[in-house]
Structures are given as C-alpha cells and as structure tokens.
Amino acid sequence: MNTLSYGLLALLTANPLTGYELTQGIKPLWRAGHSQIYPLLQSMEEKGFIRHERIEQSDKPDKKIYTITEEGISVLQEWVRLPAEPAVLRDELHFKLYSLWLTEPDEAKALLQRRMEFNRSELQRYNLLIKANEALLDERGETRELKATTFGRYLLLQKRVMAMKASIEFCEWAIGELERSSPPPG
Amino acid sequence: MNTLSYGLLALLTANPLTGYELTQGIKPLWRAGHSQIYPLLQSMEEKGFIRHERIEQSDKPDKKIYTITEEGISVLQEWVRLPAEPAVLRDELHFKLYSLWLTEPDEAKALLQRRMEFNRSELQRYNLLIKANEALLDERGETRELKATTFGRYLLLQKRVMAMKASIEFCEWAIGELERSSPPPG
DNA sequence: CGTGACATGTAACGCGTTACATGATTAA
DNA sequence: TTAATCATGTAACGCGTTACATGTCACG
Structure with missing residues (x-):
C-alpha cells in the first residue's frame, strides 16, 4: 500500500468507479498513468480493500466497477490521521531560472511566459472542477456523506487554485524583473 | 542526461563544488540523495561535461572538486532555452484532504497545522538563503558573472518563497473553514 | 479515413529512496 | 559515548513513464 493506493481508496469513498475513471479522476491530485493504476487495483482487491463487478458492454469494451469495502474504508481512515509527508515538487524551471543568465533576455522571458500560460489554463480547469463540485451539491446534496x-x-x-495563482504571480513578477534588468529597445 | 544532471551543471556554473556540496546545495531546487548524484557525476565526466581535481585531506576524507567544462556550459545553454516541462507536485495531503471527513475535526485541524508549521520553517530557511545570496553580492559582487x-x-x-506563502495561506484558510463547519465547544 | 474516447492489461526501462559500507574529527 | 559533519561510493528495491497490445464506436 503506497500513497497512490490510498489515493485510489479515497476516490472510491465518494462513489464506485472503473479503473479508467480512476485514471481520469486522479489527475488533479496525483500524476499517474493507467499502467500504474490497474495493477494496484488488482493487489488491493487481493487484500480485500476493494471488490469489483464486471459490466458487459456491447458498444464499448467491458468494464470493472470497483467498490470500496468496509475494510478498505477502515485502512484509509487510519492512514488519513497519520501526519502527511512533506510535498515533493519537481520543477525543471528551478534549474532553468538558476542558469537564466546563459540565455538571451528574450528567451528567458519566453520561458516564463510559456509557464504562465500553462498555469493560467490549469487555473481555468480547476475553476471548472470547483463549479462542477458545487453543482453536484446543489442538485442532490442532501445526504451528510x-x-x-x-x-x-x-x-x-x-489548495490547487491558490498554488496556481501564486505561480502566475511569480511569473508576472519575474518577467518584470527581467525587463527592469535589461530594458527592451524602444 | 536527465533533469538532475542539468541541475548539477547549473550549480557548477556558479563555482566548482564537490559531490558532497552539490548534494547539500541542490536541496532547495530538487529532491535528490547523494547516491543519485555520485554516479551522475561520473557519467558526466565520461561525457566531458565536467572534470575533477582530487584534494587530499588528513583530518577529513579526501574530496573531488568538480568543475564544469566549456562543453558542459554549452550543453547546459542549449537545454536552458528548451521549454520547461510542467512542474510535478506530489502531495499526500491532497488525498488526506479529499478524505478528511473520515477523521475527527480535531485530527483534521492537526493535519493542517503540522503542514503549516513545516511550511513556516521552510519559508524561514528560504529567507536565510536569500540574505546569504544578497550578502554575497554586497561583499564581492563586482564581476558580471x-x-x-x-x-x-x-x-x-x-519562486519558492511565494509558493510557501501561498501554501501557508491555504492552511490558515482551510483551518478556518473547518472551524466554521464544526465550531469548537466554548 | 484518421483521430479521440472508451476500456483493460503487460513489459521494459529509468528515476528515486533506503540501506549497506567505511572512517576520521568534533561537539554535546 | 553518541550523534553530527565531512566525504565517497554501491546495491537493492520500489515507483513512475513509455511503449507494446487489442478492439469498438462516434465524429469530422
């Protein structure tokens, strides 16, 4: 049981899902491909933390809907109360910023601008997810669960929104610093 | 040549360093242990991007001081101008937040408080590094390089400071939300 | 007629962490 | 005397990414 396994259990507490849906749904929380997820589902089923029901489909490939078991909920519960390990951030940009003086000022700016645009699109994506989450609550948000x-x-x-906003602010600030240190012609 | 290799080159552009010093110095930029770094230094030396000088010491173990070569600088230069891959963040807290309703409100608050305290100590560490960097410039900041x-x-x-501040703000906000949704007795 | 969504799996490889290995000096 | 700092390395294992593998339907 690694962190990703607990993450899959966490998603399954909300509602039963297929491996495919878990692969999509875990994206804003953790980076993982389907090739990592399917084997973990198998091993968690062997441990009795989840079980699956096979759904035969004629138009699409058959699928397996996974449901969390009582035992699965209780191991997740124990894990959640354990202190969280420090977050690990791996960002190439750190090294590129460190060696920014090796490039032309224009290229340095472009590097930051590309990152800023990516961050903005991510921010938009998270805002949509928040809206979808709120809509879910408005529509049928009656049960306590x-x-x-x-x-x-x-x-x-x-959390993701605040981090993205901070990252965008950094890019804007850094582009300003670059312009101050080597003003564009004109 | 993976990202970490370019990162080591980046550090070596500022001044020659030992593997030990690189292991310490890379900490704010990338998570990597010495067991990852020593083999990469060997392979980069074979490629001609760095070279080392052995320093014999009587009180401490002998050391190898690595210097970047002209060729090393030019491969780094080419890499820096390439677009940076999106940052990868792996944070257990994401999953724990997602399943926060499985714990007692007190434990949920403690989870966020621990993270906040860690973030605050990191922030302090970064502020010290910024001061050290400024001091370096004041003392002997004459050369353009x-x-x-x-x-x-x-x-x-x-960048790191802004990210940490955002993370601290999130923790404060989230603790507030928790208190609003289940007020403490008294 | 190709691309993307749906759907599940395995294999190979590279990256990252932990443990093993050695050994002197210095401060608590 | 125990831990921490300095200093370098290897080995084993686990995690993450990319590629391989298969097949249908819908849309442009």
Missing part, C-alpha cells in the same frame, strides 16, 4: 465528500474536494481544489 | 548567477538564485528563491 455527499456534503462531506464535496467539502473535501472543495478544500483540495482551493 | 557573479551578478548574473546571483540574479538567477534570487529569482528561484523568490
């Missing part, structure tokens, strides 16, 4: 899972998603998405 | 490398470090450290 749905309110609770929606709240968790809300916290998480706000 | 030193000014340039100091500038790169400055940008990078500001």
Whole structure:
C-alpha cells in the first residue's frame, strides 16, 4: 500500500468507479498513468480493500466497477490521521531560472511566459472542477456523506487554485524583473 | 542526461563544488540523495561535461572538486532555452484532504497545522538563503558573472518563497473553514 | 479515413529512496 | 559515548513513464 493506493481508496469513498475513471479522476491530485493504476487495483482487491463487478458492454469494451469495502474504508481512515509527508515538487524551471543568465533576455522571458500560460489554463480547469463540485451539491446534496465528500474536494481544489495563482504571480513578477534588468529597445 | 544532471551543471556554473556540496546545495531546487548524484557525476565526466581535481585531506576524507567544462556550459545553454516541462507536485495531503471527513475535526485541524508549521520553517530557511545570496553580492559582487548567477538564485528563491506563502495561506484558510463547519465547544 | 474516447492489461526501462559500507574529527 | 559533519561510493528495491497490445464506436 503506497500513497497512490490510498489515493485510489479515497476516490472510491465518494462513489464506485472503473479503473479508467480512476485514471481520469486522479489527475488533479496525483500524476499517474493507467499502467500504474490497474495493477494496484488488482493487489488491493487481493487484500480485500476493494471488490469489483464486471459490466458487459456491447458498444464499448467491458468494464470493472470497483467498490470500496468496509475494510478498505477502515485502512484509509487510519492512514488519513497519520501526519502527511512533506510535498515533493519537481520543477525543471528551478534549474532553468538558476542558469537564466546563459540565455538571451528574450528567451528567458519566453520561458516564463510559456509557464504562465500553462498555469493560467490549469487555473481555468480547476475553476471548472470547483463549479462542477458545487453543482453536484446543489442538485442532490442532501445526504451528510455527499456534503462531506464535496467539502473535501472543495478544500483540495482551493489548495490547487491558490498554488496556481501564486505561480502566475511569480511569473508576472519575474518577467518584470527581467525587463527592469535589461530594458527592451524602444 | 536527465533533469538532475542539468541541475548539477547549473550549480557548477556558479563555482566548482564537490559531490558532497552539490548534494547539500541542490536541496532547495530538487529532491535528490547523494547516491543519485555520485554516479551522475561520473557519467558526466565520461561525457566531458565536467572534470575533477582530487584534494587530499588528513583530518577529513579526501574530496573531488568538480568543475564544469566549456562543453558542459554549452550543453547546459542549449537545454536552458528548451521549454520547461510542467512542474510535478506530489502531495499526500491532497488525498488526506479529499478524505478528511473520515477523521475527527480535531485530527483534521492537526493535519493542517503540522503542514503549516513545516511550511513556516521552510519559508524561514528560504529567507536565510536569500540574505546569504544578497550578502554575497554586497561583499564581492563586482564581476558580471557573479551578478548574473546571483540574479538567477534570487529569482528561484523568490519562486519558492511565494509558493510557501501561498501554501501557508491555504492552511490558515482551510483551518478556518473547518472551524466554521464544526465550531469548537466554548 | 484518421483521430479521440472508451476500456483493460503487460513489459521494459529509468528515476528515486533506503540501506549497506567505511572512517576520521568534533561537539554535546 | 553518541550523534553530527565531512566525504565517497554501491546495491537493492520500489515507483513512475513509455511503449507494446487489442478492439469498438462516434465524429469530422
């Protein structure tokens, strides 16, 4: 049981999902491809933390819908209360900033601008997810459980939004610093 | 040549360093242990991007001081102008936030508080690094090269500072949200 | 007629962490 | 005397990415 395994359990507490849906749904939380996820689902099923139901489909490939078991919920519960390890950030840009003086000022600016545009599109994506989450609550947010899972998603998405905004602010500031240190002609 | 290899080259453009010093110095930029770094130094030396000088010491173990070569600088230069891959963030807290409703409100708050305290200590560490960087410039910041490398470090450290501040703000906000949704007795 | 979504899996390889290995000096 | 700093290396294992593998339907 590694971190990703617990993450899959976390997603399954909200509702039953297929491996394919888990692969899509985990994207804003953790970077993982389907080739990592399918084997973990198999091993968690052997451990009794999840179980699956096979759905035969004629138009699309058959699928397996995974549901978390009572045992799965209780191991997740124990894990959640354990202190969280420090976040690990791996960003090439750190090294590129460090050696920025090796490039032309124009190229340095372009580097930051590309990152800023990517961050802006990510921010937009998170805002859409927040709206979808709120809509879910408005439509059928009656049970205590749905309110609770929606709240968790809300916290998480706000975390991502705040980080993205900070990153965009950094890019804007750094581009300004670059222009101050080598003003463009004109 | 992976990202970490270019990162080591980046550090070596500022001044010659030992593998040990590189292991320490890379910490704010990338997570990597010495067992990753020593083999990369050997392979980069075979490629001709760096070279080393052995220093014999009587009180401490002997050391190897690595210097970047002209060829090393030129491959780094080419790499820096390439677009930076999106940053990868791996944070257990994402999953724990998502399943926060499985814990007692007190434990949920403690989870966020621990992270906030860690972030605050990181912020302090970065502020010290910024001061050290500025001091370096004041003391002997005459050459154009030193000014340039100091500038790169400055940008990078500001990036980390802004990210940490955003993360601290998130924790404060999230603790507030938790208190609002389940007020403490009294 | 090709691309993308749906859907699940395995294999190979590279990257990252932990542990093993050695050994002197210095401060608590 | 125990831990920490300096200093370099290897080995084993686990995690993450890319590629291989298969097949249908819908849309442009």
